[in-house]
Amino acid sequence: MIGDFFTDLALDAHNHLNPVDPDVEGAAVVAADSFSPEVEPHGLIHPPHNLCGTDPAVGLHDRTQVVCGVGTPDADAVHWHFQGPEEACAVVSQGSIIESLTGVPFDEAAATRWLEQQGWYDPATGTRPEDVTRLFQAYHVPTASGSTTVGGLWDALAAGDKVMVTLDANEIWHPVHDPATGAPLESLQPAGHAVWLTGIEQNSNGEWKVVLNDSGHQGGRAETVALADFVNAWDDYGNQAVFAGGHAAPLSPAETGART
Amino acid sequence: MSENRDRLVTAAASISVDRPAGVAGLVAGLHRDPVTARLPIEAVALPPVPDRQNGRLLISALLAVPTADRTRVHRPFGTVTWNPSDGSVVQLSEWGTELPETVTGAERTDTTWPLPESEDRMRTVCAALDELAAGRTPNLTELYRSALPSQAIAWYQALVPAAVPWLPDQQTWALPRHTDVGSALGGWIRDVAAIAAETNAPALGAQLEMLAEQRMRPGFRVAVVGEFNKGKSTLVNRLVGHEVVATGPVPTTALFVVVMAEDAASGSVRTAGDHEIAVPCAWLATIDTELVDTPGTNEAGEDRTPEVRRAVTLSDAVLLTVSATSPLSRSERELIAQEVLRRHVPFFAVVVGFLDQLPPEDRAAALSSVRSKVQQLAPETPVLTSPGPVGGEDELVAIRDLIADYAKKNEDRRWRTNKIASAVADIAEAVADVAGQAAVAAALHDAERTAAVERERAELARDAAMWDGLRVEFETRRRALVRRVSDSLSGDADVLVGALRHELLRAPDPKAYWEHDAPYRLRRELAALAHKYESLVLAGMTSDIEWLDTTLAERFDVVTPTTRPAARLAAPHTPLPEADMTDLSRRKMMTRIGAAGGTVAGYVLAGAVGLAMPPVALAMAGGLAAAILAERSLRNATEGQRQVVDQLLRQAVDAAIAEVTEQAALRIRSLYAEILDGMSARRAAWRRSRLAASAEPTRSATQHSALADRATALATTIRAAVADDCGTSREDS
CATH class of the missing domain: 3.40.50.300 (P-loop containing nucleotide triphosphate hydrolases)
Structure with missing residues (x-):
């Protein structure tokens, strides 16, 4: 059953995840009996919402001032996990998203153990960009990865996809701004971090915020970050994003490198 | 929906991100560049070093992944080399877990290294490399002492041979080790003194000599x-x-x-x-x-x-x-x-x-x-x-x-070493400022220079007046503290008299008690009172020193290296105490002030008790009192006799408390004077040196600028080493 998925992976990955080679088209035909047929992420995704022009929702974070937005931050906040002292942000972000799609509780320890066994996760050598979707792939979650824009993020959320981005955590946790211009300043020693972007909103003051399920600290559930700080932090990582769910259009190469 | 998206896109487009230029931009853009974007998302570049290939100046950096707590990095997995002239990545080498053969020695076995946590240090190194690319000769060696862990030095020496001339000599290099502040201190003092001499700032040189003398005292x-x-x-x-x-x-x-x-x-x-x-x-x-x-x-x-x-x-x-x-x-x-x-x-x-x-x-x-x-x-x-x-x-x-x-x-020794090192860094910054002033003055016409000298004279006079005013206000605060101590001690006089009377009236031989026991009892009770009011003294001194810091910050419109917060002069690397702190935290705080040894509160109050002379106070018994004391026992004393005894005790206790108060007052005065004099003398030395530099720059503007850079680099090095040492101390505790 799905509930045993991560544990099973850790116990005997080969028995349960036999031919997985996500780099080979069609190879992600994981033995259907070990990956339960209940794995149907599309049907379990919370419907996308667009609050613009409707009553603001009252959720896990105070959105009483929200006048406009996209995404499902309140529903997604339920599936936030804290990664603890481990450098497992990509693992936890993927696992949380998978949990939201399937309803199966995420077991971080089992997942990281399994990924380590596969050579896709090692705290000493870090997580390669090509490995940040391994869990999605193993779990048959359709994904699109690449560089995109803030508009692209909006579109993916609006389409119902879950979005994971890589960014410099220093610049969202401890943002520094130019005292004269107010422009966000770039950190020279980035703290590379993968987070689940659950929404983009505008409040009654006209300020745009992004809502993140950030596994990196205890206050990361439905954390809101000023758009400027997010743009600064995300820009450091080439505006890379992963859209999970298969609703959004494939990322256009033309968008690569563009900010908006 | 579409309108909202468009508004978002417009808002995002209006955001201006302040990307750093030069080498800092290369480091900051590590994960943005298409070539290096495939690196692990956690990877960071360590402070880079100069490199050369085919006669071109390049910049190379070790790549490593920080540990989860970000205080250290795992052993590097590769290097990246940039061409600073066009910002391109020239080379990306990765060896993964297989170590490069050229790296040998103990550094090969260290699996994690300290992560240079200061962003400022990274910026300083990058700025120096920009200078190098522009054809100047920054003192990179000094910067690397504080910016790089010793293992990184060894790895750079092995992997980037072209960087060796800029790297500290590994054989003699020991600065980043936490415990070596003491051994490096002498060299720092000599180095800053040499720059002060070249800058023609003898007043600052004299300050360094005083610090050298302090350093020579056993710890x-x-x-x-x-x-x-x-x-x-x-x-x-x-x-x-x-x-x-x-x-x-x-x-x-x-x-x-x-x-x-x-x-x-x-x-x-x-x-x-x-x-x-x-x-x-x-x-x-x-x-x-x-x-x-x-x-x-x-x-x-x-x-x-x-x-x-x-x-x-x-x-x-x-x-x-x-x-x-x-x-x-x-x-x-x-x-x-x-x-x-x-x-x-x-x-x-x-x-x-x-x-x-x-x-x-x-x-x-x-x-x-x-x-x-x-x-x-x-x-x-x-x-x-x-x-x-x-x-x-x-x-x-x-x-x-x-x-x-x-x-x-002994923690005090470590704190004293760091305190002296911090003072040396203060003076190094003052020397840098003076050298900078001299560089400016050297480029001025005579008339402009005369005006600059007049400005410096006015500042010197303003400073003197300010210090005079500050001294008066500080003295007022000192008196208030002494009064609080005196009032507190006096408030316990009745209890003290009562305790002694109780014993005296029950002594089988009152005269013998008076002559032999009472002095010890009185001293012991006073010592207990001194202990009781230690926190009062500490809280008072803390408040006064904080006031001094605040006032200095308000009245000096320019924050200079010579107006470092006084709290740093009077306290070790622990926060200043609260009035209700525990004995343990008080114990940690109470440490040396300046040349005086011992504990602050012990020095002020308990030491004063040691100097007070209860026997003298008690020797006043004469006349009727002596006759009463000569009684074999006072158990059956009359009311009249009791009143005489009370009077006698009151006199003795009041005299002893007055003595303790006076001694404590002298000690507080001495401590306050030491704090204020030290700060004013150093600032005056800086002011006088600026004046001299404005009046008669002894070298060219370029030479003075180079001296300023050297002094700044030294100050950076010293501060980093002290900060590291304090960090270690906290970990130790």
Whole structure:
């Protein structure tokens, strides 16, 4: 059953995840009996919402001032996990998203153990960009990865996809701004971090915020970050994003490198 | 929906991200560049080094992944090389877990390294590399001392040979090691002094000489105390291996004899009346310690207790010598009770001598008896055997080891070293400022220079007036603190009188009690009161020093290196105390102020009790009082007699409290003067140097600029090392 998925992976990955080679088209035909047929992420995704022009929702974070937005931050906040002292942000972000799609509780320890066994996760050598979707792939979650824009993020959320981005955590946790211009300043020693972007909103003051399920600290559930700080932090990582769910259009190469 | 998306896109497009330029931009863009974007998302570039290929200047950096707590990095997995002229990645090398063969030695085995956490250091290195790319010659070597862990130096030397000329010499390089601030301090002082001399800033050079003298003082002081002829001097002589102090039953005239290792004696400054002896003693030198031989508390028929207590309050550790042939005397018990139980010195031990004068079969029992009595008073106190004048090698080693252990544990020494290092960094920044001023002045026309000199003169005069005003206000605050101490002590006078009267009225021999017991009881009660009001003194001093910091910041429109917060001068690397702090945190805070040793509160109050002379106050009994005291017992005293006794006690207590208050006032004044004078003198030296630099720049603008850069780099290095050391200290604690 799905509930045993991560544990099973850790116990005997080969028995349960036999031919997985996500780099080979069609190879992600994981033995259907070990990956339960209940794995149907599309049907379990919370419907996308667009609050613009409707009553603001009252959720896990105070959105009483929200006048406009996209995404499902309140529903997604339920599936936030804290990664603890481990450098497992990509693992936890993927696992949380998978949990939201399937309803199966995420077991971080089992997942990281399994990924380590596969050579896709090692705290000493870090997580390669090509490995940040391994869990999605193993779990048959359709994904699109690449560089995109803030508009692209909006579109993916609006389409119902879950979005994971890589960014410099220093610049969202401890943002520094130019005292004269107010422009966000770039950190020279980035703290590379993968987070689940659950929404983009505008409040009654006209300020745009992004809502993140950030596994990196205890206050990361439905954390809101000023758009400027997010743009600064995300820009450091080439505006890379992963859209999970298969609703959004494939990322256009033309968008690569563009900010908006 | 579409309108909202468009508004978002418009908002995002209007955001201006301030990307750094130059080498900093290359480092910051590590994950943005298409070539390096495939690196692990956690990867960071360590501070980069210059590289050369085919005659081109390139920039190379080790790549590593930080540990989860981001205080360290895992061993590097690769290097990246940029071309700074066009910002392109020239080369990306990765070796994964297989180490490069060129890396050898201990650095190969270290699996994690300290992560240079300061973003400022990274920016400084990047800026220096930009200068290098622009054809200038920044002092990169000094910057790398603080910006790179030692392992990175070794790896860069092995992997980027072209960087070697800019890297610190690994053989002599020891700065980033936390414990080496002390050993590097002398070199820093010399380096800053050399730059000050080249900048023609002798006033700042004089400040450095004072710091050099402070540095030469041993970092740990052990007082050897005890009654007359109890083996103090013999013990001191045995410990240092030389007959340096007179022994035997001849009272010495000196109040204190300070014995230190020869190297530490040069440049020493001492209070008049103290004697110093420098001996060639490797043991003392190694543990950076001096011994203080004190007069016997009952030497030459006089009560030397006040002087001995002064020595105690100025010391870090105390060894009390007692004799196995006589029971613990009252003064010995008092000393243990007050100094150990009140914890005025961090380290205290008892050394038992004259065991050889007992029959061998009785020695163990005698030692056991002393140990039992000492430990009844203070259970944790170590009791050791004296080596005597000859032999006793095992006993000698045990005492030396104990002292060495005490010295090693002593936090004050570390704090003092860091304090001096911080002051050297302050002066290095002042020198940099003066050199910068000289560079500006060198480029001015005569008329412009004259105007600049006038401006500096005006600033100097303004400073002098400001300090005068500050001194008056600080003095007012000092008086207020003394008044609070006085009021508090006086408030307890009734309780004190009541306690003494209770004992006096029940004494079988009131006269004997008055003459023999009352002085000790009064001193003990005063010591208890002093302990009670330690936090009052500390809170008052903390408040005054914070006021000084705030006022300086408000009144000096320019923050200069010479107006560092006074709190840094008066406190170690722990926060200043709260009035209700625990004994432990108070113990940690109470440390040396300036040249004065001992604890702040112990120095101010308990030390003042030691100097107060209750026997003098008690000697006032005369006339009717003397007659009453001569009664065999006062149990059946009349009301009239009781009133006379009360009056007598009141006079004695008031006199003793007045004495303590006066002594405490003198000590607070001395401490406040030390804090204020030190700050004003350093600022005045900086101002005068600026004036001289404005009037007569001795070199070209370029040369002065280079001196300023060197001084700035040194200050950065020193501050980083001190910060690292303080970080280690916190981890240790």
